[in-house]
Amino acid sequence: xxxxDAYRLLNIDxxxxxxxxxxKYHALMHMHHPDSISGSDGEMxxxxxxxxxxxxxxxxxxxxxxxxxxxxxxxxxxxxKRKMYMDDSLFGDDIIVDTGAYGSxxxxxxxxxxxxxxxxxxxxxxxxxxxxxxxxVSKKAxxxxxxxxxxxxxxxxxxxxxxxxxxNDTKGFKCQINxxxxxxxxxxxxxxxxELTITPADSRLYVYLKTARIGQIDFDExxxxxxxxxxxxxxxxxxxxxxxxxxSMGRSSYYYPAVLSLxxxxxxxxxxxxxxxxxxxxxxx
Numbered sequence: 001x002x003x004x005d006a007y008r009l010l011n012i013d014x015x016x017x018x019x020x021x022x023x024k025y026h027a028l029m030h031m032h033h034p035d036s037i038s039g040s041d042g043e044m045x046x047x048x049x050x051x052x053x054x055x056x057x058x059x060x061x062x063x064x065x066x067x068x069x070x071x072x073x074x075x076x077x078x079x080x081k082r083k084m085y086m087d088d089s090l091f092g093d094d095i096i097v098d099t100g101a102y103g104s105x106x107x108x109x110x111x112x113x114x115x116x117x118x119x120x121x122x123x124x125x126x127x128x129x130x131x132x133x134x135x136x137v138s139k140k141a142x143x144x145x146x147x148x149x150x151x152x153x154x155x156x157x158x159x160x161x162x163x164x165x166x167x168n169d170t171k172g173f174k175c176q177i178n179x180x181x182x183x184x185x186x187x188x189x190x191x192x193x194x195e196l197t198i199t200p201a202d203s204r205l206y207v208y209l210k211t212a213r214i215g216q217i218d219f220d221e222x223x224x225x226x227x228x229x230x231x232x233x234x235x236x237x238x239x240x241x242x243x244x245x246x247x248s249m250g251r252s253s254y255y256y257p258a259v260l261s262l263x264x265x266x267x268x269x270x271x272x273x274x275x276x277x278x279x280x281x282x283x284x285x
Contacts (some may be wrong), residue, residue, distance in 0.1 A: 006051035018074070027050045029163045041074075046206075069283045077273040078104040078150045079280045082124040085116050106153050109160045114223040121147050132284065139283055145203055145277050146283075155266045161227065173264045177224065181207055181243065181256040183215040192243045192256050200232040206243070217241075217260065228262075236268035245251050 006012075020234055025048060031043040053100045072084075096116060107117045125144045125261050158173060159165060165175030181192065197208045198217065203225045205217040219225060221248040240261040248254045 001047070001053060003054065006054045009047060009051045010055070012055075018111075019108075021052075026160065028165050030166065031164075041073055068230075071172075072103075072105045074104045075106055075150055075151070075153075075273060076104055077271070077277070079147065079277045080104075080124050081149065082120045085112065086118060087094070087135060091207075096144055100230055105151065107151050107157065109157055109223070114221070118148070121151065128280075128284070143280055146280050149230065150228050150273055150276050152226050152230075154230045155264065155269055156274040157223075157227045158231070158262075158264060159221070161221075165193060165251070168263065170264065175262055177260045177262065177266075178220070179217050179219050179224075179260050180247075181215040181258050182218050183256065184213060187214045189246050192246075196241050196243075198232060198239065198241060200229045203229050205229055205232060211274050215256070217258070218255070219222050229261075230272065231262070231264055234268050234270055234272075238265075 001009075009030065010021060012021055013023065016024075028048050029045060032048060033218075048087050073263045081102055081104050084099045084103070084105055085096050096119075103269060121144065125140070125147055129140065129143065154175075158175065162175040162177070165173055165270075168174050183192070191209050191214050194209055199206050199213075201210055205225075205228065206213050207215040219228075241258055242261070243256045246256055
């Protein structure tokens with residue numbers, strides 16, 4: 001496949017930004033991914049992946065580009081700005097490139113690994129704390145976690161992280177997420193065979209049987225705590241939590257594999273930035 005083939009396959013226009021290209025790629029993957037259409041052999045999905053990888057490396061993205069030119073969305077109400085880095089995984093090199101861009105840019109999973117994003121947030125948090133005296137570890141951690149929330153749009157990120165999900169109407173998105181439940185001490189295995197509910201707190205999701213907390217949901221990817229929990233806080237999801245037996249992690253440690261099925265209503269979206277800014281300001285004062 002050459003560059004022209006890739007442009008034609010992804011229906012790219014000459015004035016498209018890389019962000020436009022990525023959106024077209026994801027829309028086509030929704031149509032052709034084997035998990036989205038029954039009986040698909042995956043051939044078109046493989047071609048789309050090959051075209052997108054080629055464009056990332058050859059056509060519209062290079063190591064000297066600025067994220068500003070890629071049409072990144074900003075949270076202009078955010079408490080502070082952050083430095084943007086180019087993710088090494090785009091090129092297969094063991095380097096992280098400082099783009100020189102500095103702004104209130106949202107995290108884009110396709111262009112920044114979560115680790116690189118966290119690096120920029122950590123630096124921004126250290127910068128706003130540099131004039132503070134005797135800052136406790138807990139205060140630093142709280143500010144750090146609040147700042148992460150300001151730069152993640154969960155409604156966009158969930159679709160980017162799960163391209164095999166489905167849009168169920170003009171405002172909703174459905175996906176299934178593998179996770180596991182870490183039980184509270186002394187909870188019987190039979191409790192997890194019942195209908196369970198989820199309650200968010202900070203960046204965690206706790207599992208309840210009626211009014212009793214019996215565990216918390218853990219994800220393999222740390223970014224999911226910050227993407228999924230806000231959706232629950234905003235009451236923007238319908239969900240089903242299904243467990244699948246118990247698995248041992250050692251002599252007395254165990255967990256419950258689970259599947260979290262989500263139906264997300266983007267009409268419930270609301271801007272939490274002002275509330276978060278007040279929390280950060282309060283901690284700094």
